[in-house]
Amino acid sequence: MNFLEERILKDGQVREGDILKVDSFLNHQVDIALLEQIGDAFYEHFKDRGITRVLTVESSGIAIAYPVARRFGVPAVFAKKARSMNLDGDLYTSIVHSYTYNVDNVVTLSKQYLHADDCVLIVDDFMANGKAVQGLLDICRQAGASAAGIGIAIEKGFQNGGRLLREAGVDLYSLAIVDSMDADGTIVFREH
Amino acid sequence: MNFLEERILKDGQVREGDILKVDSFLNHQVDIALLEQIGDAFYEHFKDRGITRVLTVESSGIAIAYPVARRFGVPAVFAKKARSMNLDGDLYTSIVHSYTYNVDNVVTLSKQYLHADDCVLIVDDFMANGKAVQGLLDICRQAGASAAGIGIAIEKGFQNGGRLLREAGVDLYSLAIVDSMDADGTIVFREH
Numbered sequence: 001m002n003f004l005e006e007r008i009l010k011d012g013q014v015r016e017g018d019i020l021k022v023d024s025f026l027n028h029q030v031d032i033a034l035l036e037q038i039g040d041a042f043y044e045h046f047k048d049r050g051i052t053r054v055l056t057v058e059s060s061g062i063a064i065a066y067p068v069a070r071r072f073g074v075p076a077v078f079a080k081k082a083r084s085m086n087l088d089g090d091l092y093t094s095i096v097h098s099y100t101y102n103v104d105n106v107v108t109l110s111k112q113y114l115h116a117d118d119c120v121l122i123v124d125d126f127m128a129n130g131k132a133v134q135g136l137l138d139i140c141r142q143a144g145a146s147a148a149g150i151g152i153a154i155e156k157g158f159q160n161g162g163r164l165l166r167e168a169g170v171d172l173y174s175l176a177i178v179d180s181m182d183a184d185g186t187i188v189f190r191e192h
Numbered sequence: 193m194n195f196l197e198e199r200i201l202k203d204g205q206v207r208e209g210d211i212l213k214v215d216s217f218l219n220h221q222v223d224i225a226l227l228e229q230i231g232d233a234f235y236e237h238f239k240d241r242g243i244t245r246v247l248t249v250e251s252s253g254i255a256i257a258y259p260v261a262r263r264f265g266v267p268a269v270f271a272k273k274a275r276s277m278n279l280d281g282d283l284y285t286s287i288v289h290s291y292t293y294n295v296d297n298v299v300t301l302s303k304q305y306l307h308a309d310d311c312v313l314i315v316d317d318f319m320a321n322g323k324a325v326q327g328l329l330d331i332c333r334q335a336g337a338s339a340a341g342i343g344i345a346i347e348k349g350f351q352n353g354g355r356l357l358r359e360a361g362v363d364l365y366s367l368a369i370v371d372s373m374d375a376d377g378t379i380v381f382r383e384h
Contacts, residue, residue, distance in 0.1 A: 029305040030254075030268040032261050059251030062222075063268070066258045069224050076222040076255070113221040 004175045027060035039067025042151040049148040061124045079109045096135035116144035123151040130161020196367045219252035231259025234343040241340040271301045288327035308336035315343040322353020
């Protein structure tokens with residue numbers, strides 16, 4: 001069991017509706033030392049891939065992207081979830097359904113910050129049905145950039161996002177894959 | 193002129209409606225080395241204040257809070273802009289008007305992550321009329337926590353947020369205060 005799985009067992013809470021609450025260390029209060037470990041783990045896995053940019057989507061992905069980008073010495077870029085008045089019209093856009101909030105979001109990225117010669121590492125805190133990651137892959141395709149891989153902190157392995165990506169040959173590296181969880185607090189991780 | 197003011201002159205763009213676009217290094221693409229410098233500067237200014245938590249509001253504040261919290265060795269906490277289905281009912285809430293998007297947001301923070309014995313450093317990327325910071329100060333008051341100070345990357349000095357806070361005796365430390373700017377690209381910083 002790795003450091004993140006141990007922390008999920010210690011401080012994660014299972015809620016009705018297949019919700020795994022990790023607010024106390026990952027996406028509301030942020031344990032910086034833990035995030036640094038996540039950054040190190042993603043760096044170790046992807047360090048030979050020539051990464052030029054770390055891409056995520058606001059907002060909780062930003063706290064993951066920061067330490068990863070720092071380790072790689074490249075910029076972090078975060079896609080935005082609504083068209084901002086401050087953004088230029090020259091945008092990549094993709095529609096992403098949010099499972100958490102049950103709404104469709106338009107995810108946008110300025111064309112200035114992703115190019116055909118980029119080699120992108122996509123990161124996020126959670127993956128369930130993989131819609132957010134698919135939106136970021138779609139944006140990479142629009143840019144002509146290559147997506148070297150995907151780093152996810154916590155994957156809900158009982159939803160199909162991870163399976164679809166692995167079947168498509170994507171290098172998806174999830175630090176903790178939850179295969180089942182129960183409101184009584186039982187959490188079963190996939191073996192590495 | 194400090195490192196941030198130099199970068200704003202080099203890469204910032206002035207847009208209609210008093211918008212200063214710093215997307216290329218601060219809040220869309222993130223230059224990690226620059227953010228580390230911001231973290232160092234806030235740490236130097238506030239290091240003797242017994243900070244126990246760094247507080248910001250999602251989403252672009254997260255990229256500022258991360259390096260600051262890392263330097264202090266304390267958790268970063270980010271308030272959320274909409275009531276999430278994943279958050280417990282036990283929340284501090286405050287109404288914040290967003291100048292950028294011209295909407296009222298409810299900013300929420302779980303009561304688990306801010307306590308009466310906390311000494312808080314509030315940070316954000318921008319301050320104009322100061323509504324976001326006032327919302328975070330309101331949340332600190334609700335928690336009974338002391339707000340040791342406020343670290344802002346870019347303050348729009350021609351709006352009144354900073355003046356009101358300084359008149360109230362708050363230790364507001366802004367790395368770059370823009371006193372005026374013009375669509376022809378002229379940006380005038382307040383002298384330190």
